[in-house]
Amino acid sequence: MPIQKNRLKPNEYDANFQDIHPPFETKDAALVEANRCLYCYDAPCTKSCPTGIDVPKFIRQITTGNIKGSAHTILASNIMGAGCSRVCPVEKLCEGACVYNLMEEDPIPIAKLQRYSTEMALEKNWKLFDRKPAVGKKVAVIGAGPAGLSCAHRLSREGVDVTIFEKEQLGGGLMTYGIAAYKVTPGFCKDEVDYILSIGGINVKYGVALGRDVQLDELKKEFDAVYLAFGVGLARRLDIPGEELEGVVDAISFIYDIRDKGFDKVPVGDKVAVIGMGMTAIDAATQARRLGAAEVTILYRRTKDEMPCTQKELDIAMLDGCKVIWLAAPKEVIGRDGKVISLVADVMILGEPDASGRRAPVATGDTFSLDVDMVIKAAGQMPFVDLVKNAGLDEQGGKVRVKDQAITNISNVFAGGDCVNGGKEVVDAVQAGKDGAMQILRFLGMPIE
Amino acid sequence: MPSLQSNFLGIQSPNPFWLASAPPTDKKINVLRAFEAGWGGVVWKTLGSQVKNVSSRYSALYNANKRLLGFNNIELISDRPLDINLREIEECIKLFPDRAMIVSLMADNNRESWYELIKKVEDTGAHGFELNFGCPHGMTERGMGAAVGQDPEIARMVVEWVMEKATIPVITKLTPNVHSVVPTGQAVVEAGTHGLSLINTIQSITGVDLDTFVPNPYVAGKSVYGGYCGPAVKPIALKMLTSIAQNPVTNKVPISGIGGVSTWKDAVEFMLLGASNVQVCTAAMNHGFRIVEDMIEGMTNWMEEKGFEKLEDFIGKSVSTITHWEDLDINFHHIARINQDKCIHCGLCYIACEDTSHQSINIVKGDPYNTYTIKEEECVGCNLCQIVCPVNDCITMVEHRVAPEYLNWIEFQRRGLPLNDH
Numbered sequence: 001m002p003i004q005k006n007r008l009k010p011n012e013y014d015a016n017f018q019d020i021h022p023p024f025e026t027k028d029a030a031l032v033e034a035n036r037c038l039y040c041y042d043a044p045c046t047k048s049c050p051t052g053i054d055v056p057k058f059i060r061q062i063t064t065g066n067i068k069g070s071a072h073t074i075l076a077s078n079i080m081g082a083g084c085s086r087v088c089p090v091e092k093l094c095e096g097a098c099v100y101n102l103m104e105e106d107p108i109p110i111a112k113l114q115r116y117s118t119e120m121a122l123e124k125n126w127k128l129f130d131r132k133p134a135v136g137k138k139v140a141v142i143g144a145g146p147a148g149l150s151c152a153h154r155l156s157r158e159g160v161d162v163t164i165f166e167k168e169q170l171g172g173g174l175m176t177y178g179i180a181a182y183k184v185t186p187g188f189c190k191d192e193v194d195y196i197l198s199i200g201g202i203n204v205k206y207g208v209a210l211g212r213d214v215q216l217d218e219l220k221k222e223f224d225a226v227y228l229a230f231g232v233g234l235a236r237r238l239d240i241p242g243e244e245l246e247g248v249v250d251a252i253s254f255i256y257d258i259r260d261k262g263f264d265k266v267p268v269g270d271k272v273a274v275i276g277m278g279m280t281a282i283d284a285a286t287q288a289r290r291l292g293a294a295e296v297t298i299l300y301r302r303t304k305d306e307m308p309c310t311q312k313e314l315d316i317a318m319l320d321g322c323k324v325i326w327l328a329a330p331k332e333v334i335g336r337d338g339k340v341i342s343l344v345a346d347v348m349i350l351g352e353p354d355a356s357g358r359r360a361p362v363a364t365g366d367t368f369s370l371d372v373d374m375v376i377k378a379a380g381q382m383p384f385v386d387l388v389k390n391a392g393l394d395e396q397g398g399k400v401r402v403k404d405q406a407i408t409n410i411s412n413v414f415a416g417g418d419c420v421n422g423g424k425e426v427v428d429a430v431q432a433g434k435d436g437a438m439q440i441l442r443f444l445g446m447p448i449e
Numbered sequence: 450m451p452s453l454q455s456n457f458l459g460i461q462s463p464n465p466f467w468l469a470s471a472p473p474t475d476k477k478i479n480v481l482r483a484f485e486a487g488w489g490g491v492v493w494k495t496l497g498s499q500v501k502n503v504s505s506r507y508s509a510l511y512n513a514n515k516r517l518l519g520f521n522n523i524e525l526i527s528d529r530p531l532d533i534n535l536r537e538i539e540e541c542i543k544l545f546p547d548r549a550m551i552v553s554l555m556a557d558n559n560r561e562s563w564y565e566l567i568k569k570v571e572d573t574g575a576h577g578f579e580l581n582f583g584c585p586h587g588m589t590e591r592g593m594g595a596a597v598g599q600d601p602e603i604a605r606m607v608v609e610w611v612m613e614k615a616t617i618p619v620i621t622k623l624t625p626n627v628h629s630v631v632p633t634g635q636a637v638v639e640a641g642t643h644g645l646s647l648i649n650t651i652q653s654i655t656g657v658d659l660d661t662f663v664p665n666p667y668v669a670g671k672s673v674y675g676g677y678c679g680p681a682v683k684p685i686a687l688k689m690l691t692s693i694a695q696n697p698v699t700n701k702v703p704i705s706g707i708g709g710v711s712t713w714k715d716a717v718e719f720m721l722l723g724a725s726n727v728q729v730c731t732a733a734m735n736h737g738f739r740i741v742e743d744m745i746e747g748m749t750n751w752m753e754e755k756g757f758e759k760l761e762d763f764i765g766k767s768v769s770t771i772t773h774w775e776d777l778d779i780n781f782h783h784i785a786r787i788n789q790d791k792c793i794h795c796g797l798c799y800i801a802c803e804d805t806s807h808q809s810i811n812i813v814k815g816d817p818y819n820t821y822t823i824k825e826e827e828c829v830g831c832n833l834c835q836i837v838c839p840v841n842d843c844i845t846m847v848e849h850r851v852a853p854e855y856l857n858w859i860e861f862q863r864r865g866l867p868l869n870d871h
Contacts, residue, residue, distance in 0.1 A: 028515075035513040038839050041796030044817035063513050097817045099793040103840065 002339065002373050003247055006264040007292030013263040016290035020182040020316070021086060023115050030116045034062040036100075037108045044097035045110060050431045051078035055094055059113055071121035072128045074114055079153045080146050082118035083175050083192050084427045085111045086184050089279065091312045093427070122195050131201050132159035137444050140165065140223040142210045145173020146426045147229035147417025149196050150433025151440070156201035158441060158448060163223070164202060167209035171197075173231055174418075175426055177256045180283035182290070186259055216391040220412055225440045228393075228400060228408070228415035229433065232381040232423045238275065242333025247340030251276070251284040251378035258287055269374025271295045273343045274322075275330050277307040279425075281378035282317050288376065289320045296322040297370060301329040301348050301361040331367055333375055343370045381423045388419070397422075405435035414440055451752035452759050453745060455489060455549075455726050457703055458618035458643050460576045462489030462549040465726035465760055466716065466744050469707055470494050470553035470579060470622075473733050475527060477537035481544065486738035487745060490549025492728060493538055495526035495581045496566065497555040497593070502528045508655045508665030510681060519681030520731045521653045523666060523673050525587045526555050531569070539573040550574075551620065555581040558592050560610045567614045577617050579705075580608065580642070582633070583624035583649025585676045595649070598624035601636035608640035620705060623647040623689075625682075630689045634699040645693060646705035646728065648686045650676025679731035683709030687722055694723025694768045711740070713747030720760065721767035780856045783830040783846040785809075785823045791843035794818040798834035798844060806833050825849075 008016070024030040037059040045055040054073050061070035074081035090096065090111045098107030121128060137160045141148045144166035152162040170176050171193035175184060197204065208214055210230060219226045235250040237243065247269060257266045268291040274281050277300035289296045298317065300307060303326050307314065318324070327348040334342045347366040354360035383398030394401040394409040399422050406414045416432030418424065441448055455465040467490040468474050468483050475494040483491060502524055510519035527534055542550050552575045556562040570578065581588075582598030589596040597603050604621070611619055621637040623630045625648035634645055652674045657664045664672040686708025693699045706724025710716050711732035719727045732740055757763050787798070787810075799821050802810045809827035813820040823834075835844040 032514065038795045038797065040794075041800035042812075042814075042819055043796070044794065047817040099795045102793040 003267045003269045005267040007268065008263070010264075012292075013290075017181045017263060019185075020180075021112065021115075023119065024112060030062060030113060033109050034059050034113055037063075038099065040099055044099060045094035045108075048093045048097035049077075050093070050425070050427045051081075051084075051434070052431075053077040053081065053094075053114070055110055058117060059108065059110070062113060062117060067117050067120050068126055068128070070117040071126060074118055075121065075128055078427065078430050079150050079196055080175065080192065080426060080430050081114055082122055082195075083146075083172075083184060083189065084430070085115035085118055086188075087175065087179050088425060088427050089310045089313065091310050122191050125195070125198070127198075129153075129157055129199050131156050131199050134161060134201065135159040135446065137161065137225075137446075138163070138223045139225045139227060139440060140219045141227045141229060142219075143173060143229040143231055143417070143419075144168075144171035144193070144204055144206075145229060145231050145417065146175060146429035147231075147433040147436070148173070148227065149193065150430040151227045151229060151416065151436040152202045152433075153196050153199060154434055154437035155440060156199050158437075158446060160201070160441075160444070162202045164204040165208040165210060165214055165219075166204055166206050167212075167230075169206050171204060171206075173429075177259055178252055178280070178283075179426075180255065180287050181258055181263075182286075183283075211387045211390060216410075216413065220410070223412075225412045225414060225443055227406075227433075227436050227440060228413065228419055229417045229429070229436070230384060230387070231418040232383050234382060235276075235280075235377040236380045236382050238330050238333075238377055238379070240330055240332055242335055242340070245333055245335040245340050246338050247335075247373055248333055248375045248377065251280050251376050252381060254284055254376055255280070255287065258291070263291060266291060268293050269340075269372065271370075271372045272297070272374040272376060273330075273370055273372045274298045274376045274378055276300065276378035276380065277302075277309055277314075277324075278378065278380065279309050279313055280381070281376075282309050282313045284376045284378050285317050285322045286320045288374070289322060293374070296320075297372070298322055298324045299328040299330065299343075299345055300324065300326055302358065303327060303350065306358045327361065328368070329361060329363065330375070334369075340373050340375055341371070343372050343375055344368070345370065381418075383419065383422060404439060405432070406439040412443065414443075451749055451757055453489075453749060453752075455760060457549070457705065457726050458577060458620070460490070460549045460551070460618060461547070462726070463487075463547060464489035464741075464745050464748075465720070466490075466741055467492060467549060467551070467705070467726060467728045468733060468738075469728035469730040470551075470581065471730040471734075472522075472524060473730060473738075476529065476534075477541055480537075480541045483733075483738045483741075484541070484545040484548050487741045488548070488738065489726075490551065491541075492551040492553050492579050493534070493575075495553040495555045495584070496531060496534055496570065497526050498557055498562075499530060500525040500528050500587075503668050505666040505668060508675065509679075510655045517679055517731070517735050519653075519655065519677055520679040520734070521650070521655050521666075521675030521677045523586050523668075523675045526553075526581070526584065535569055535573050538570070538575055542574045542576075549576055551577045551579050553579045553581050553622070554611075555584065555588060555593050558597075558607075560613075563607065563610045564614045567611065571615070571617060575617065577620060577643075578611070578615060579620045579622050579646060580611060580637075581622055581649070582607070582637075583622045583626075583647075585624065585626050585650055585652045586673055595624040595626050598622075598633050598649070599627050601632045604633045605636040605640045608637045608642050612641040618643045620644040620646050622649055622707075623693075624649045625651050625685060625689055625708075629692065631692055631696050631699065634693050634696065638699050638702055642702065644703045644705065645699060646707055647693060648682070648689050648708045650678045651682055651685065653677035678709065679735075680709045680711055683715060687718065690719060690724055691722045691768060691771050694765060695771065700768075711735075713744045713751065716744060716748060717751060717763070718767075720764050722771075723765045723768045725760070725764055775858045777857060778855050779858060779861050780851045780854060781848075782851045783848045784825050784828045785830070785832075785834050786845050786847045787821055787823060787834075788843050788845070789820070789822075791840050792821065793840055793843075794821070795839060796821065797837045797839065801833050801837045806831055810834065
């Protein structure tokens with residue numbers, strides 16, 4: 001059976017894509033866990049959060065019944081705290097650092113507690129932040145993803161008027177378009193974006209892309225400052241024969257389509273190979289299975305010790321029945337009548353450490369072949385090299401170069417998030433947006449440190 | 450195997466665990482269930498002139514996990530007809546002849562009422578009386594309960610009336626709603642009571658409802674001070690018990706210990722501080738009568754471990770260790786030690802010491818785990834870090850005597866030794 005859409009019945013899609021980390025069902029359930037929290041001083045969880053959420057404080061506020069205060073504590077550090085509670089790889093961040101791990105006990109379910117408070121804030125539309133009176137300064141933000149929204153919200157709180165230019169029709173960036181549907185729903189993403197924008201002072205122009213519809217030179221003149229947060233683009237090319245065959249797809253497009261078009265509208269193969277072992281690879285592999293693929297095999301050119309995804313993410317894929325072949329790199333996609341029929345891969349071995357410090361995979365000369373009708377590319381994402389170069393920005397491999405977290409080589413232009421770091425977690429982008437806002441405020445002569 | 454057989458004023462019971470006079474001992478059905486569960490005895494809920502109770506009656510203080518810490522009630526003495534109570538007491542005694550049946554009494558404030566009540570209860574075959582001089586709510590407004598126990602002379606008078614008539618052992622229950630339980634204790638011992646029991650409940654308000662603005666328990670927009678009990682009152686009860694166990698007048702009679710006894714450990718502590726047996730109420734109301742099983746097994750195992758064969762081997766064993774502050778040994782000193790293998794780096798010891806004690810814990814910042822060590826020269830040995838540490842045996846207090854010999858404050862002053870200079 002070749003690539004096709006609509007493999008499952010509606011109820012099967014619903015079952016396969018239900019919330020993978022369901023929320024607490026009752027207040028009591030949340031309290032039991034919240035009360036386990038030891039309220040650590042200079043807490044390891046907080047230090048392990050890229051946005052530095054005061055975790056012990058927000059959990060204590062749940063125990064005292066001050067949920068509004070709890071939500072404020074979270075969102076003051078991370079305005080996308082609701083979304084992060086669903087998508088953060090907490091096992092390597094806050095929960096991974098929880099001191100209970102050192103007692104061989106389950107860590108506090110920080111993400112689940114964070115979801116408890118923040119979802120209540122969204123649901124009840126609590127107004128937790130006031131926008132100061134307008135100061136007559138205008139800032140343009142490119143991209144309504146986590147970095148852009150975070151920066152815009154922080155600036156608006158200080159009375160800056162913000163215009164966001166977003167190339168898609170919805171805000172949220174990869175939160176909305178690039179994450180498995182069983183983690184966040186489109187409805188949730190929209191609610192979160194609306195909640196962030198409800199502070200006022202932020203005007204979002206959708207369907208407007210930098211370099212296509214607006215130019216940096218114009219924006220620089222029209223606005224007091226510009227913040228670039230346009231993220232990264234499609235998955236890295238494999239650069240192997242057969243890459244253009246029908247059935248070779250990009251993981252970002254694949255995940256995007258699931259979110260954008262609906263489960264039954266996205267074609268999936270019978271036997272699928274996924275290239276890569278990052279979070280996106282896992283999201284693509286598991287969702288291919290959940291869309292009805294009979295076999296999904298993930299190929300990674302290194303070993304488990306080097307994999308970028310967390311063990312918890314890998315477990316999700318394994319529990320979904322995905323297979324993993326370690327030390328395998330794609331060599332050629334074989335087609336018939338223009339369609340994928342198999343994937344030839346090199347057997348790799350680990351050699352000397354490379355620039356990343358990890359041992360570099362080297363082809364052994366042995367190969368093997370997998371019968372597949374679909375290949376999903378998820379070996380990292382490519383920066384928007386042309387966009388960056390054409391704008392005259394200092395760059396490194398297409399990533400915008402900045403100093404002091406956000407300052408580019410162009411005087412009133414700042415940047416942050418994936419377009420600077422090449423693609424990290426949502427929570428990293430939110431912090432980048434805060435850092436960007438701080439630098440912009442300083443540039444505007446209104447520092448808030 | 451050690452024996453838990455208890456002899457209190459000649460009243461025998463298979464173990465020292467009695468149920469206190471309270472709702473659990475209000476009627477036959479409860480008392481039979483208690484005896485079936487294994488309780489050694491009961492103090493039947495206070496009899497007197499029949500009263501009427503209100504709704505609601507109880508409220509509580511919880512820890513963060515909604516586990517009961519303290520409990521209060523505004524229930525009065527038995528609201529059932531006296532003749533039914535008397536008949537049921539008799540029936541319970543017949544069904545469980547090996548258990549102790551004490552009846553709590555609170556007659557109207559005249560000799561004739563007490564005489565009449567004593568006669569009627571003795572006819573049931575009950576083994577002893579407990580005089581309720583402690584109930585802190587409702588009955589006090591009628592000049593009874595704590596109103597008697599708070600005035601040593603009134604208490605003395607009532608006990609004298611009782612002793613004129615009673616032919617079975619008399620225990621007088623003391624109220625904690627006084628500056629000291631000793632004056633009333635002395636008065637009633639001098640008046641002839643055979644034994645004492647303490648404490649009764651403590652006047653309290655457990656909390657205020659933040660929506661209705663009315664304290665708990667709620668009765669049609671109002672509340673009253675309730676009698677506080679449960680684990681939260683145990684430290685107060687132990688102190689009052691000890692003051693009775695040390696007083697040369699009151700320590701001549703056996704004491705039944707009451708106040709937050711929930712486990713065998715609590716019971717052992719009360720008995721070490723001078724109680725011959727204990728009475729339990731709140732813990733049973735919280736968990737049911739089945740808790741007595743572990744109380745029996747736990748105390749037996751502990752006695753076996755310590756080499757005690759009978760209760761008398763340890764009753765009162767700790768009384769003499771409570772001394773006067775000025776007799777404490779100033780040369781005793783101990784210093785906290787943090788076991789780095791057990792430390793989970795929560796920082797609770799550090800912030801407690803830094804903010805509220807003696808800045809005696811050193812912090813070395815780490816990512817994400819800080820390292821905490823004791824500044825031994827600064828540590829005053831207060832125990833705070835050990836108290837707040839969530840890990841068992843992670844922080845220990847290690848003895849570092851200042852000097853080998855015993856030195857108390859009086860002697861310290863006499864020698865003109867130096868005080869702290871910072």
